[in-house]
Amino acid sequence: MDIKRKPRKMLVLMLALIMTLTAAGCSSNGKNNETTANKGNSTNTAASAEPTATALSADEPGWKSDTSPITFDWYLNFAWFPNKWGVDPTSKYITKKTGVDINFIVPAGNENEKLNTLIASGKLPDFITLGWYEDAVKKMIEGDLVLPLNKLADEYDPYFFKVSDPDKLGWYTQEDGNVYGYPNASSSPADYKKYGDKYVSNQTFVVRKDMYEAIGSPDMRTPEGFLNALKLAKEKFPDINGQPIIPLGLHEFTATGNDSLEQYIQNFLAIPRQKDGKLYDRETDPEYVSWMKTLRQANQDGLLSKDIFIDKRPQMEEKIAQGRYFAMLYQRSDFAAQEGTLYQQDPNKIYIAVDGPANSKLDPPTLNGPAISGWTVTLISKDVKDKARAIKFLSYLNSEEGNKDLYLGEKGVSYDTIDGKDQFKPEVFDLMNKDRSAFDKQYGSSFTFWMLMNTNITDQWTPKSVEPFKQLEDWTRGKTQSISEFDQIDPLANSPEGIILTKIKELRSKTLPKLLMATSDAEFDKIWTEYINKQKDLGLEKLQAFQQVKYEENKKKLGM
Numbered sequence: 259m260d261i262k263r264k265p266r267k268m269l270v271l272m273l274a275l276i277m278t279l280t281a282a283g284c285s286s287n288g289k290n291n292e293t294t295a296n297k298g299n300s301t302n303t304a305a306s307a308e309p310t311a312t313a314l315s316a317d318e319p320g321w322k323s324d325t326s327p328i329t330f331d332w333y334l335n336f337a338w339f340p341n342k343w344g345v346d347p348t349s350k351y352i353t354k355k356t357g358v359d360i361n362f363i364v365p366a367g368n369e370n371e372k373l374n375t376l377i378a379s380g381k382l383p384d385f386i387t388l389g390w391y392e393d394a395v396k397k398m399i400e401g402d403l404v405l406p407l408n409k410l411a412d413e414y415d416p417y418f419f420k421v422s423d424p425d426k427l428g429w430y431t432q433e434d435g436n437v438y439g440y441p442n443a444s445s446s447p448a449d450y451k452k453y454g455d456k457y458v459s460n461q462t463f464v465v466r467k468d469m470y471e472a473i474g475s476p477d478m479r480t481p482e483g484f485l486n487a488l489k490l491a492k493e494k495f496p497d498i499n500g501q502p503i504i505p506l507g508l509h510e511f512t513a514t515g516n517d518s519l520e521q522y523i524q525n526f527l528a529i530p531r532q533k534d535g536k537l538y539d540r541e542t543d544p545e546y547v548s549w550m551k552t553l554r555q556a557n558q559d560g561l562l563s564k565d566i567f568i569d570k571r572p573q574m575e576e577k578i579a580q581g582r583y584f585a586m587l588y589q590r591s592d593f594a595a596q597e598g599t600l601y602q603q604d605p606n607k608i609y610i611a612v613d614g615p616a617n618s619k620l621d622p623p624t625l626n627g628p629a630i631s632g633w634t635v636t637l638i639s640k641d642v643k644d645k646a647r648a649i650k651f652l653s654y655l656n657s658e659e660g661n662k663d664l665y666l667g668e669k670g671v672s673y674d675t676i677d678g679k680d681q682f683k684p685e686v687f688d689l690m691n692k693d694r695s696a697f698d699k700q701y702g703s704s705f706t707f708w709m710l711m712n713t714n715i716t717d718q719w720t721p722k723s724v725e726p727f728k729q730l731e732d733w734t735r736g737k738t739q740s741i742s743e744f745d746q747i748d749p750l751a752n753s754p755e756g757i758i759l760t761k762i763k764e765l766r767s768k769t770l771p772k773l774l775m776a777t778s779d780a781e782f783d784k785i786w787t788e789y790i791n792k793q794k795d796l797g798l799e800k801l802q803a804f805q806q807v808k809y810e811e812n813k814k815k816l817g818m
Contacts, residue, residue: 319657320415320650325357328647333363334709335373335388340695346702348667355663358651370394377403382639384648387709390441390635393751399438404637406436410649418649421657429630429742429815440656441632442711447816450627450740453714459625459734460589461522463614468606469495469584478585479616481552488561491584498582504563506556507578507586510570511771514763518587519770521626523549526587526614528621531744537806545617547786550773552615554782557774567771581607587614590730598691601726608726611733627738628713630816631745636709655710665716667703673719680719687721743816747808755804758797765792 314320332343343349343360353359363383365372373394376382382403388394398404408427411418419427425446430437445453463478465487470476473490477483488505495503508518520541527549529540540546556562565577571592577583578596586593586609593609600608616623642648654660662680666673672686682690682704690697690704698706705711723731749755769789776782 314414314416316416316420318417319654319659320417320646321356321358321654323650324647325355327357327359328644329359329361330385330643330648330651331361331363331383332385332387332709333373333376333383335365335369335386335392335394337365337367337369339364341698341702341706343707346699346706347671348664348702349707351668351671352663356651356654358647377401381641384639384642385636385652385709386639387634387636389633390439390631390746391748395439395635395637396750398637399432403640404438405640405642405645406438407440407638407649407652408437410638410645411653414646415649415653418653418656421653425816426630426632430635439635439637440652440710441630441635442708443628443634443713444630444632445628445714445740445742446630447740447742447818449714453717454627454738454740455735456717457627457735457738458731459627459738460591461525461623461625462590462611462730462733463526463585463587464590464609464611464730465585466581466583467608467610468604470610470612475612477613479613479620481549481555484552484615485556485559485561488556488584489559492561495584498580501580501582502563504565504577504583505561505585506553506563506566507574507583507588508566509588509592510574511567511767513767515766516770517589519550519553520766522587522589523615525625526623527617528624529617531741532809535810537744537747537802537809539802542790548618549615551779551782553774554776554779558777562774567774578609583609585614590727594727595694597726597730602692605726609730610726611730623737624739625734625737626741629740629745630742634709652710656712658715660710661712661715662719664707664711665703665705666719667701672701672703682721691724743809743812743818746812747805749801749804755797755801758801761796762793762798762801765789765796 314323339362341362343362344353349360369388370392373388373392377394377397380401380403382398386398386404407418422440423444423446425448426441426444427437429446430439430441432438445457450457465478469491470487473487473494476487476490478487492503492505497503509516509522524540524543524546527543527545529543529546530538531540532538553562565573569577575593575596578586578593579599581600590597590611597608614623636652638645638648638652655664666680666682669675669680673680673682675681676683681687686697686701686703689700697704705716722728748759751757751760766789769785772785773782773789776785
């Protein structure tokens with residue numbers, strides 16, 4: 259069954275859209291104390307005055323009517339976010355232009371704990387950005403802690419409707435008829451018709467180029483070819499710089515499962531998400547079970563290192579940088595920084611995407627592309643210090659002008675008109691590819707601040723991708739699909755169905771390693787049967803019925 263663990267998955271999936279042309283990766287900054295990007299002595303001239311409605315044209319950007327200094331507190335529910343507003347030229351340029359300064363508030367540890375504390379207090383910062391998949395979105399709406407964007411726009415800035423996609427507004431319209439959040443990195447079915455041939459996925463099966471070529475570039479689509487390739491690689495390259503080779507790398511095992519062993523491999527096997535209008539329980543598909551047994555065989559043959567069962571992302575990044583993995587079923591953005599480093603050291607030792615596990619018909623994979631839900635949603639608090647300035651600034655960020663400013667930065671600083679096209683200056687693009695962290699601080703463009711990024715708009719300024727990232731990106735073209743109708747079908751965690759979902763995820767996280775470490779197919783079958791029966795006992799049927807209703811509602815919303 260396709261029960262998604264969205265927080266981790268979506269986060270890294272959408273980050274790929276930012277980093278697809280760069281060598282950068284995103285990483286936690288490991289702070290022990292809560293970090294607030296304080297903005298010094300910025301004053302708030304409009305803080306105490308309730309704004310009055312101004313007659314504005316829907317065709318005229320509302321932010322231009324007031325560019326006096328104001329500072330908004332903006333909560334980002336991502337502990338890894340390392341940047342501060344006002345440090346780089348791009349954010350300074352936007353503040354000078356609009357008058358809006360931003361004080362980012364970022365949790366130091368567990369995001370959910372921090373956000374739940376804020377919600378419990380009943381008072382939120384001016385803006386809030388979090389993953390659309392978070393339960394907190396619903397809590398804030400139902401608790402009347404956030405304002406309807408449509409009503410703010412009606413009263414203070416009708417320009418909001420001009421720069422917002424009606425399909426996305428419709429998607430996020432609640433039962434009360436209001437829209438409380440707007441997404442970033444969102445692509446509707448209509449966008450797919452317009453831009454779909456350019457969309458790429460973050461989901462890849464990669465191999466170390468020099469090792470793969472040294473064993474004859476074998477076909478790894480079949481179970482036999484897959485196991486043989488792992489075996490040949492281990493035999494020919496038992497050690498990497500004095501450390502044992504890791505034949506196969508997977509995403510980390512978490513308390514809810516493993517991305518590589520769920521959606522990733524299911525997508526590579528082109529297992530459908532629905533059949534005849536009914537959601538399909540993907541993990542019961544014979545092709546999936548067969549490949550899980552293949553991985554069990556790999557473990558029995560000594561081709562699965564114990565490292566993959568215990569390593570977290572920092573350990574994996576270190577081992578990728580050492581080139582210790584032969585193959586990985588992994589998302590390319592998560593090793594972008596390491597890939598760039600390897601490329602600088604030796605272009606032959608990079609990871610390249612190849613055709614990986616496939617179904618018995620050898621159908622091409624069906625990989626996740628951008629969806630209408632996007633990655634995050636941004637909301638405006640009921641406690642916002644200036645309603646008019648808030649919705650006007652959100653409209654600006656959401657517009658083509660705002661997206662250009664955040665993507666390219668200030669003209670003459672990070673970009674210029676070169677050969678008749680607005681594009682990054684060569685030295686800027688070079689730094690972006692070599693050291694993303696340094697780039698963020700030195701320039702702050704290319705969506706260092708991604709809260710309202712619209713990748714469909716910014717495609718017109720996007721540079722051509724460079725190696726080694728181009729090959730990984732290009733491999734996914736034509737294999738990418740919209741999964742919009744399957745988004746937002748999971749129940750809230752505290753609902754009866756949500757409790758069932760949580761228990762099933764916990765069961766899966768404990769079962770997946772057992773399946774791979776089974777000593778025989780017979781033991782695998784025993785564990786598998788117990789797992790499927792336990793899901794039923796936990797209430798799988800009730801959960802599936804809930805998801806089916808949501809899926810059908812989504813199709814109606816999308817006009818499918």
